[in-house]
Amino acid sequence: MHPAAKFPLLFLLLVGATATTSMANHAPAPATRSCVPREREALLAFRRGITGDPAGRLASWRRGNHDCCSWSGVRCSNLTGHVLELHLQNNFSLYDVFEATALVGHISTSLLALEHLEHLDLSNNYLVVVGPAGQFPGFISSLRNLIYLNFSGMPLTGMVPPQLGNLTKLQYLDLSDGIDMYSTDIQWLTHLPSLRYLSLSNVNLSRISDWPHVMNMNVNLRALYLCDCFLTSAIQSIVQLNFTRLEELDLSQNNFHQPLAYCWFWNLTSLKYLDLSGNNIVGSLPAAVSKFTSLDTLDLSENQFFGCIPYEISMLTSLTRINLRVNNLTGEITEKHLAGLKSLKTIDLSSNQYLKIVVGPEWQPPFRLEVAIFGSCQLGPMFPSWLQWMVDIKELDISSTGITDQLPHWFWTTFSKATDLVISSNNISGSLPANMETMSLERLYLGYNQITGVIPILPPNLTYLEIQNNMVSGIVASKTFGAPNLGYMDLSSNNIKGPIAGSICELQYLTYLNLANNHLEGEFPHCIGMTEVQHFILKNNSLSGKVPSFLKGCKQLLYLDLSQNKFHGRLPSWIGDFPAVQSLILNNNVLSGHIPTNITNLTNLWDLDLSQNKFHGRLPSWIGDLPEVRRISLNNNSFSGHIPINIANLTKLTQLNLANNNISGILP
């Protein structure tokens, strides 16, 4: 035993005192330890290699800021002052822009001066070495004290250097999500006896067939991530399995195309997390799945599992998440399958069209789900009454599940805390409740059902609403719509009658509006500030007035369909002001006058339908100047003159209808 180990406190005091004394000879004793000058210079040299730091993450890395141990991302030993850890990962969530916070530049070899470095995290930065683009910073393998190394999400290409086998203290190694990395020999991994976490996701390992044997040498391994590694086989016989402490195994997005039953990992009964999604695995789900009694997450989605789900799945009492979406599962899921799944929070069985969930009307589930995705499997014809116990639901998808029934009376109260409800494409009747204002809904999909009644004041956080192809008869919105952030609203193909309330103008973030195939009449309200609209579809109503002039402000317009209404007046000249527009569908109205010439500004137009109106004037030569156009319908107007010769320039045109005008000439 080392003598200091007996007296740890004394040892600490002695080392601390020595260090302080030596400092005191040069400068007044600082309150906190300052960093080692040689290491400060190394960090400054590293900083000089960084050419872009848009978020100012290294702003504190300045020569004037003497104590480099206080710089952001730098951790030092409070005993020796040596830099031990560099936390320079670019934290960004799915919704952020990677570039906004990434460091850009070169990784300086000056880091080699940080001899005591144990933790190096440069993940998700755009950092490369000087030299051939994307080459792995091989010098890192000289930092022999490293315990944690994370280069995930860096723009690395080429071979993973086997010299990493010199980092014998490594416990965490994450080289995932580079650009084009590969390895043809991973024997070096057997030199890392302390390895607990290994991710080589996205590294091309297609040449390596003995990968399970190599991993088997790492008895301490807890987590192994080999997603998208071009592995082709998981059928290797391992005589003695000795990395039995493995808890997380991700082999998703490879291409095993083998039956699960013969894969090597069945004895890893300590697994908590197993992801085999996207592997083309064939055959049935073996009953032996019940061996994984510690399993928390099971993801077998996007494979080809033929066959029934075994009852033994019910023995996975710790399971909180199961994902079997997009397979070819058949047979029934009964109460017996589900009885033991006490911990279940998330289930996704969607897109297994032959799979049927059959439970009794009185059944009370042992779990309280938060996410329940059953789209395109079979739940009907009765509305599943067990869902009434799922009061914690955040997301529910029961679309296309063959339900032909009334919405139960408990539906809107049970799911008042849900953010996503997807019940489209069934035969469900019923109506929206009068008071949705206290609901948490953000996205509501009710399309293709038999919903009747009126649309009430909507939930405050709603951003997405689909009720198309139902029998809704009106909108209660005389004062307010109630959903100020609504971006998408499809109410097409209902029985909505009367004028459109001015309160629709509250929807200032609307990008998609579809009111087609209703019985709306009167003018579209003059909405000021509603400028985000991209799709505006009023087809087949009885709306009148001029082309709504607020559209002038919608510079991102892509798709305009006012057809089969009673719009009159001229086509406004600002119609040329929509650089992105692809479709202008204005047929079957009473629009008149000349076509404004600057319609030629619509360089992205695919589809122009002005037929069945009262337009007149010479057939404009501009129609030859619409480079992207596929269809032009000008029939049933009063255009005159000759067919312009430059129509021959419309190489993408597939449909041209000029019938029933006063046009002469021959098509070139």
Ligand SMILES: *[C@@H]1O[C@H](CO)[C@@H](O)[C@H](O)[C@H]1NC(C)=O
């Ligand atoms: C060193 O710092 C760490 C983290 O701030 C702290 O937990 C630890 O107690 C400190 N050790 C000494 C000897 O001061």
Ligand SMILES: *[C@@H]1O[C@H](CO)[C@@H](O)[C@H](O)[C@H]1NC(C)=O
């Ligand atoms: C990044 O996230 C980690 C973990 O949440 C946190 O400790 C760290 O401070 C974050 N770093 C930055 C630069 O925001």
Ligand SMILES: *[C@@H]1O[C@H](CO)[C@@H](O)[C@H](O)[C@H]1NC(C)=O
């Ligand atoms: C490595 O960094 C990535 C991105 O910052 C992170 O998601 C991952 O969990 C890290 N790996 C380890 C082993 O901590």
Ligand SMILES: *[C@@H]1O[C@H](CO)[C@@H](O)[C@H](O)[C@H]1NC(C)=O
């Ligand atoms: C350690 O590094 C040396 C020199 O770079 C190299 O020759 C050797 O193969 C490395 N060892 C391992 C186990 O990778």
Ligand SMILES: *[C@@H]1O[C@H](CO)[C@@H](O)[C@H](O)[C@H]1NC(C)=O
């Ligand atoms: C993976 O590596 C193999 C062999 O080195 C190569 O043939 C294959 O094209 C690579 N795959 C990809 C997607 O780069």
Ligand SMILES: *[C@@H]1O[C@H](CO)[C@@H](O)[C@H](O)[C@H]1NC(C)=O
């Ligand atoms: C792990 O098992 C293999 C046999 O599959 C054996 O050769 C190897 O020595 C074992 N490693 C350890 C560290 O036990």
Ligand SMILES: *[C@@H]1O[C@H](CO)[C@@H](O)[C@H](O)[C@H]1NC(C)=O
């Ligand atoms: C897997 O477990 C079975 C039964 O527990 C045992 O007979 C078999 O030898 C084990 N296989 C390996 C490779 O450890």
Ligand SMILES: *[C@@H]1O[C@H](CO)[C@@H](O)[C@H](O)[C@H]1NC(C)=O
């Ligand atoms: C899916 O299962 C059905 C019914 O068992 C079978 O007829 C069909 O061939 C399977 N499809 C695929 C793609 O394996």
Ligand SMILES: *[C@@H]1O[C@H](CO)[C@@H](O)[C@H](O)[C@H]1NC(C)=O
């Ligand atoms: C709406 O969203 C906000 C912000 O996420 C949240 O605080 C509020 O509770 C939500 N409202 C409802 C009714 O859920």
Ligand SMILES: *[C@@H]1O[C@H](CO)[C@@H](O)[C@H](O)[C@H]1NC(C)=O
């Ligand atoms: C189209 O013409 C109108 C009126 O002449 C003009 O205000 C508008 O700026 C023109 N649009 C473009 C894109 O030139």
Ligand SMILES: *[C@@H]1O[C@H](CO)[C@@H](O)[C@H](O)[C@H]1NC(C)=O
């Ligand atoms: C076709 O377009 C080219 C380039 O815009 C133009 O020079 C030519 O005159 C056009 N042809 C006809 C027949 O208009």
Ligand SMILES: CC(=O)N[C@H]1CO[C@H](CO)[C@@H](O)[C@@H]1O
């Ligand atoms: C920006 C642009 O292309 N503007 C043109 C729009 O169309 C009119 C009439 O054809 C032209 O005069 C503009 O130059």
